[in-house]
Amino acid sequence: MMDLRELYQDVIIDHNKNPRNFGRPETCDHEAKGNNPLCGDKVTVYLTVANGVIEKVQFEARGCAISVASASMMTELVKGKPLAEARAIFEEFRDVVTRKKDVAPDDLERLDKLAALTGVREFPMRVKCATLPWHTMSAALDESEDEVTTE
Amino acid sequence: MNTTNGAYDVERIRADFPILASKVYDDHKLVYLDNGASAQKPKAVIDSIRHTYEAEYANVHRGVHFMSQKATEAMEGAREKTRDFLGAAEEREIIFVRGATEGINLVATSWGGAKLGPGDEIVLTVMEHHSNIVPWQLIAERTGAVIKVAPIDDAGELIMDEFEKLLGPRTKMVAVTHVSNALGTVVDVATIIRMAHDHGAMTLIDGCQAVPHMAVDVQALDADFYVFSGHKLYGPSGIGVLYGKADLLNAMPPYQGGGEMINTVSFEGSTWAELPFKFEAGTPHIAGAIALGAAIDYVTGIGVERIASHESELLDYATRRLREINSIRLIGTARDKAAIVSFELDGIHPHDVGTILDREGVAVRTGHHCAQPVMDRFDVAATVRASFGLYNTRDEVDALVASLRHVQEIFGP
Numbered sequence: 001m002m003d004l005r006e007l008y009q010d011v012i013i014d015h016n017k018n019p020r021n022f023g024r025p026e027t028c029d030h031e032a033k034g035n036n037p038l039c040g041d042k043v044t045v046y047l048t049v050a051n052g053v054i055e056k057v058q059f060e061a062r063g064c065a066i067s068v069a070s071a072s073m074m075t076e077l078v079k080g081k082p083l084a085e086a087r088a089i090f091e092e093f094r095d096v097v098t099r100k101k102d103v104a105p106d107d108l109e110r111l112d113k114l115a116a117l118t119g120v121r122e123f124p125m126r127v128k129c130a131t132l133p134w135h136t137m138s139a140a141l142d143e144s145e146d147e148v149t150t151e
Numbered sequence: 152m153n154t155t156n157g158a159y160d161v162e163r164i165r166a167d168f169p170i171l172a173s174k175v176y177d178d179h180k181l182v183y184l185d186n187g188a189s190a191q192k193p194k195a196v197i198d199s200i201r202h203t204y205e206a207e208y209a210n211v212h213r214g215v216h217f218m219s220q221k222a223t224e225a226m227e228g229a230r231e232k233t234r235d236f237l238g239a240a241e242e243r244e245i246i247f248v249r250g251a252t253e254g255i256n257l258v259a260t261s262w263g264g265a266k267l268g269p270g271d272e273i274v275l276t277v278m279e280h281h282s283n284i285v286p287w288q289l290i291a292e293r294t295g296a297v298i299k300v301a302p303i304d305d306a307g308e309l310i311m312d313e314f315e316k317l318l319g320p321r322t323k324m325v326a327v328t329h330v331s332n333a334l335g336t337v338v339d340v341a342t343i344i345r346m347a348h349d350h351g352a353m354t355l356i357d358g359c360q361a362v363p364h365m366a367v368d369v370q371a372l373d374a375d376f377y378v379f380s381g382h383k384l385y386g387p388s389g390i391g392v393l394y395g396k397a398d399l400l401n402a403m404p405p406y407q408g409g410g411e412m413i414n415t416v417s418f419e420g421s422t423w424a425e426l427p428f429k430f431e432a433g434t435p436h437i438a439g440a441i442a443l444g445a446a447i448d449y450v451t452g453i454g455v456e457r458i459a460s461h462e463s464e465l466l467d468y469a470t471r472r473l474r475e476i477n478s479i480r481l482i483g484t485a486r487d488k489a490a491i492v493s494f495e496l497d498g499i500h501p502h503d504v505g506t507i508l509d510r511e512g513v514a515v516r517t518g519h520h521c522a523q524p525v526m527d528r529f530d531v532a533a534t535v536r537a538s539f540g541l542y543n544t545r546d547e548v549d550a551l552v553a554s555l556r557h558v559q560e561i562f563g564p
Binding site: 003004005007008013017038039040041042062063064065066123125126129 | 176498499500501502503506507510517518519523526532533557561562563
């Protein structure tokens with residue numbers, strides 16, 4: 001059960017049950033959809049950017065606890081951040097969970113809340129669940145018209 | 152090897168499947184409940200593949216030499232076993248293909264390409280696997296034919312009245328699953344085939360989930376085409392069967408061109424081989440076909456009826472035990488079901504359930520089961536599916552239930 005608890009930490013269960021910044025905003029200026037065709041997980045990310053800073057970010061999702069919690073934590077983390085910083089967090093998070101990079105204590109501190117999600121490293125089939133919302137946010141910032149897909 | 156005599160000795164049967172002794176994630180016994188996706192292989196099948204390559208292998212139907220003759224005899228022996236297993240009239244009605252998917256594509260392309268025209272109708276059900284939907288969509292697009300879809304009720308049973316209403320003078324093909332892979336529903340294909348024939352339509356039955364669980368007789372059913380995959384019947388992947396009535400297959404153009412399927416070839420034109428070779432272009436999966444024969448021997452050695460009765464008891468037990476769990480919703484509660492249970496736990500995504508079960512050794516399928524229209528019908532994105540085979544036990548059902556309770560503990564109230 002130990003390794004399962006590393007994946008399903010309380011903070012993840014909490015974000016899944018009570019996702020932050022959830023729902024479709026009345027207005028936004030960036031929007032993208034993401035889809036994991038293997039499991040049917042769907043996420044939409046809505047962003048409002050002003051002067052190079054993410055002013056507002058919300059999401060809607062129908063998916064597993066990992067994808068919903070990841071999206072919820074993502075919105076908390078990138079809100080109020082300059083675009084470059086938000087992208088840097090995404091890249092670091094992606095590199096850590098896809099094992100491109102080993103996790104050092106410094107990284108965990110920098111990843112803040114996302115540290116709880118790094119347990120997904122031990123569950124290769126679930127990494128895409130964690131990264132889908134981030135790729136979707138990235139596509140929204142890039143104004144990509146295409147739906148993001150994990151496949 | 153079990154015989155048809157005596158009580159159903161599931162432990163002896165389990166001993167025939169080497170993989171079932173595996174431990175997963177350190178110390179968990181493998182509880183394999185994903186037979187609907189692919190079944191494990193008995194030693195008889197594994198030995199058959201080894202024997203072919205060690206003792207009787209060469210290309211088939213070509214060489215005059217000893218090994219070619221041995222391999223050809225073994226492969227044609229497997230065709231005869233398959234004919235007998237399906238109750239077909241003639242060996243030439245058994246076409247070896249890569250799997251059910253290729254069988255359906257063959258019929259849709261070859262039969263459909265020749266027989267379908269604008270406004271002709273193909274009737275499917277909402278329960279079909281994607282492999283019995285997409286090939287028909289492709290040929291409908293090419294020919295201008297139209298697809299009609301028969302609905303199911305809340306239990307997951309085909310609504311026969313609604314199905315019958317879809318049949319008319321333009322109906323040319325009725326392609327229906329024998330057993331739903333996502334719901335377990337056993338479809339009354341005998342009645343469907345009779346109704347289709349009354350309207351002059353042809354029928355294709357997807358038997359993937361049926362042949363491992365029940366006796367099938369294509370002549371008694373009067374099916375025009377019947378397909379199944381070897382790997383779900385405890386045989387290898389990459390081999391499957393298309394049964395077709397000889398007169399229909401004879402009238403159809405070839406599906407793929409190449410060696411083996413020709414009679415004569417010249418640049419002025421070629422002529423086709425007789426059945427079944429007309430539809431078996433290229434070197435076939437020789438060892439796979441022979442091993443499918445071994446799988447059929449294995450299953451019939453135990454007895455299909457005895458397997459059906461064992462699985463039916465397991466299904467009843469699993470259904471009863473699962474209903475004891477709070478906040479579970481069973482999806483697919485037809486009166487006549489194969490040993491497949493699909494469900495969701497309230498508030499917990501099937502993928503989270505699948506991951507937790509997996510870490511405790513319980514292998515189930517989570518997702519849309521290549522049957523997205525069924526998911527839409529029940530308004531779910533995905534389900535958890537446990538599908539049982541001839542080697543599963545009550546203890547394994549108990550392990551599933553215990554693990555589901557752990558899932559609920561982790562996710563809290």
